Amino acid sequence: MRRHAAASGHTGSIRDQVIAFKREQIILAAVDLFFTNGYQQTTLDEVAGRLNVTKPFIYYHFKDKEALLSEISQRAVREANEALKTAIEAPGTPTERLHWAVKTLMKAVIEQQRYTAVFFREQKNLSEEVRGPVYAQHREYDKLLVTLLNEGIAKGEFTIADPHVCALGLSGMTGWAYNWYRPDGRLPADTISALMAEMALRTVGVDPKKIKAVVAASAAR
Amino acid sequence: MRRHAAASGHTGSIRDQVIAFKREQIILAAVDLFFTNGYQQTTLDEVAGRLNVTKPFIYYHFKDKEALLSEISQRAVREANEALKTAIEAPGTPTERLHWAVKTLMKAVIEQQRYTAVFFREQKNLSEEVRGPVYAQHREYDKLLVTLLNEGIAKGEFTIADPHVCALGLSGMTGWAYNWYRPDGRLPADTISALMAEMALRTVGVDPKKIKAVVAASAAR
Numbered sequence: 001m002r003r004h005a006a007a008s009g010h011t012g013s014i015r016d017q018v019i020a021f022k023r024e025q026i027i028l029a030a031v032d033l034f035f036t037n038g039y040q041q042t043t044l045d046e047v048a049g050r051l052n053v054t055k056p057f058i059y060y061h062f063k064d065k066e067a068l069l070s071e072i073s074q075r076a077v078r079e080a081n082e083a084l085k086t087a088i089e090a091p092g093t094p095t096e097r098l099h100w101a102v103k104t105l106m107k108a109v110i111e112q113q114r115y116t117a118v119f120f121r122e123q124k125n126l127s128e129e130v131r132g133p134v135y136a137q138h139r140e141y142d143k144l145l146v147t148l149l150n151e152g153i154a155k156g157e158f159t160i161a162d163p164h165v166c167a168l169g170l171s172g173m174t175g176w177a178y179n180w181y182r183p184d185g186r187l188p189a190d191t192i193s194a195l196m197a198e199m200a201l202r203t204v205g206v207d208p209k210k211i212k213a214v215v216a217a218s219a220a221r
Numbered sequence: 222m223r224r225h226a227a228a229s230g231h232t233g234s235i236r237d238q239v240i241a242f243k244r245e246q247i248i249l250a251a252v253d254l255f256f257t258n259g260y261q262q263t264t265l266d267e268v269a270g271r272l273n274v275t276k277p278f279i280y281y282h283f284k285d286k287e288a289l290l291s292e293i294s295q296r297a298v299r300e301a302n303e304a305l306k307t308a309i310e311a312p313g314t315p316t317e318r319l320h321w322a323v324k325t326l327m328k329a330v331i332e333q334q335r336y337t338a339v340f341f342r343e344q345k346n347l348s349e350e351v352r353g354p355v356y357a358q359h360r361e362y363d364k365l366l367v368t369l370l371n372e373g374i375a376k377g378e379f380t381i382a383d384p385h386v387c388a389l390g391l392s393g394m395t396g397w398a399y400n401w402y403r404p405d406g407r408l409p410a411d412t413i414s415a416l417m418a419e420m421a422l423r424t425v426g427v428d429p430k431k432i433k434a435v436v437a438a439s440a441a442r
Contacts, residue, residue: 040346121341122342166420168401169417172398176393180389187383196390199390202380203394204423
């Protein structure tokens, strides 16, 4: 509960805030090491070393290394789901909402790159009890996308042969950035996100004139 | 060289063919175990057990477990590159060739699912010397796609804001199937490949009437 309170911005007691802060530092060090060197190649001693603390400090906050991987994996999908849910519930036409959803998702994927990469690479190191719920969250994500696509089809804005395959395609188009994005790359995250959002509208068959209008309105905001 | 001779369909001596056959059986068992249980969780004893052979049998053909992972990783990207190269060098308009390329790629991704999944998940277990060339092959793949996209732009068939980001988007759209494809899923591989190829043409902004014509011509073939 502590963690959720901290994540949702509630303050809690100073003690709770300190615990949440410490947990966060451990997760940041772990995700960085898992991402760069791999989960199996990383020891909790190295995580402790990164933070200049002892291993018992880590154990006070996390049962074991898998508990860290579990937290990282859950976070990767949670952020993407939340971005998508917000977009689906937002006002506006399906075209506007898909544009905004993909833009927001891309930014989330880029910001959460290390979490997403670690989850997809290291999923075989999670126990069934942890893996199951994360997979379920991931399927939820695809379902949310299908809902938005079906709305666009119903309103005559999208032309899609198969909404499920389309959702998987869009999901790959955006999500795959966890593998190729480089912070020191040619384009800033915002530009990449805007380009992908425009591409997504083409993919679902939105009229080019409408795409232009939505892209211009979004850039002006 | 033996392996390449076998892969390219040359027969060679019976002895060479038997060696190639044995190597192939070992790779098939390894990719299956790495895919299902993870690389670190799989021992060479288990690979040998799958084939009812002894561990020295494996060592006769592969130096160690990493040599198996290396072969699997190289194969994953090689097949995709070859499919893409063939499509780029084929006759026809850029629209027809992109359609065919994506269709062929999707089939390759689906057929090579285990190889691709193992490479992307287990890349941190490869030494720099092995990882480097596989990454280079992967960048080559994106370059090939950019070449085809630029041709389509030059001929006025494609509308693309940024060919590099578009190539990465298409690459994710198709390649991500290694993560979601299920042999017992709702749609057969051919249908999924055809749907993705049509979506890719929309993504690069091909005129809807032209898409219809290319899709119909391809289905009639």
